[in-house]
Amino acid sequence: MKIGILCYPTYGGSGVVATELGKGLAKVGHKIHFISYRQPARLTHYSENIFYHEVTNVDYPLFEFPPYDTALTSKVVDVVKYEDLDLLHVHYAIPHAAIAYMAKQILLTNGKSIPIITTLHGTDITLVGNNRTFSPVVEFSINHSDGVTAVSESLAHDTYENFNIHVPIKVIYNFIDFDRFKKLNKDHFRKAIAPNGEKILIHTSNFRKVKRVDEVIRIFASVHKVIPSKLLMIGDGPERQNLEELCRELHLCDHVRFLGKQDAIEEILAIGDLFLIPSASESFGLSALEAMACEVPVISSNIGGLPEVNIDGVTGYLCEVGDHETMALRAIEILSDENRLSTFRKNSLNQAKKFDISVILPEYENYYMEVISNFKKTGN
Secondary structure, rough: OOOEEOOOOOHHHHHHHHHHHHHHHHHHEEEEEEEEEOOOOOOOOOOOOOOEEEEOOOOOOOOOOOOOOHHHHHHHHHHHHHOOOOOOEEEEEEHHHHHOOOOOHHHHOOOOOOOOEEEEHHHHHHOEEEEOOOOOHHHHHHOOOOEEEOOOHHHHHHHHHHOOOOOOOEEEOOOEEOOOOOOOOOOOHHHHHHOOOOOOEEEEOOHHHHHHHHHHHHHHHHHHOOOOEEEEEEEEOOOOHHHHHHHHHOOOOOOOEEEEEOOOHHHHHHHEEEEOOOOOOOOOOHHHHHHHHOOOOOEEEEEHHHHHHOOOOOEEEEEEEOOOOHHHHHHHHHHHHHHHHHHHHHHHHHHHHEEEHHHHHHHHHHHHHHHHHHHHHOOO
């Protein structure tokens, strides 16, 4: 198949999943055409089956803000026509689902019809999309997609709850590539971070309020009082300065390292003992899954799709949102017993294997064929 993928090129979950999916599809022979304003962050190696089409905005004095939606629509029309694509797969409803619909209508006037699959990732439904500024467009775009997927049962439920949706939503979970995410021997790196054998806790996110990253610091503060430990903070975002100030207030600066955005995150996860994710909203919890694939147990909130990934009492623990005291106690419980920690590590890996890309990729391929077949039958 020749598949066009619309996604954000950033480090966010939707962009990562879209890029890794495209790479996986390319490996098994499909022709993948990425369309975005910048090359996706995870698109780092050459593949004969991967093509990138950059969207160029028009800089014109009339526009206070460049009309990216219009430029992207035109680029989609161009790529579909001249590459003769079989399918458009758009990730994140805003604005990609609406753009794909508009491009589809333009293509029809040129005698070209193409089915659209929209994948919902989370905040495009629960936060941004639910804003009444965008909700009519989001609802319309979902209902006029030829196929719709969500990355968790929780997100599918939230979509039906928040919008008047009359099309089926297929749940296809996010996935992990075990060629990349696996526990590696990084003892030299571990000794550099924890020279005295301290436990290593890890958090990664975009450091926004919804991630409740300040609670990561508070959880660590409680753990550190009982168990010698270090905390690695991966990522960046608007809360970083507040987090650094909190570390100073709690006298933790010698034990917390802010590593910024990292491409080789798997090498850092390889030295972790525990992963913390106390978010107020998570449609799936991809960062938790990446940690589990590297045999790192997870302490998380019990919100959204996290319970579908992190199994309470098996791969870690689930706690109420905002209950950082209990999260700290659970962390201490795991880290204070080497046998328990070892069991949780094994369980985490076994759970992560259920989301192996080799398991999930065929689900997408089968769904693509189903949507294309239905599209041809109905003549849309």
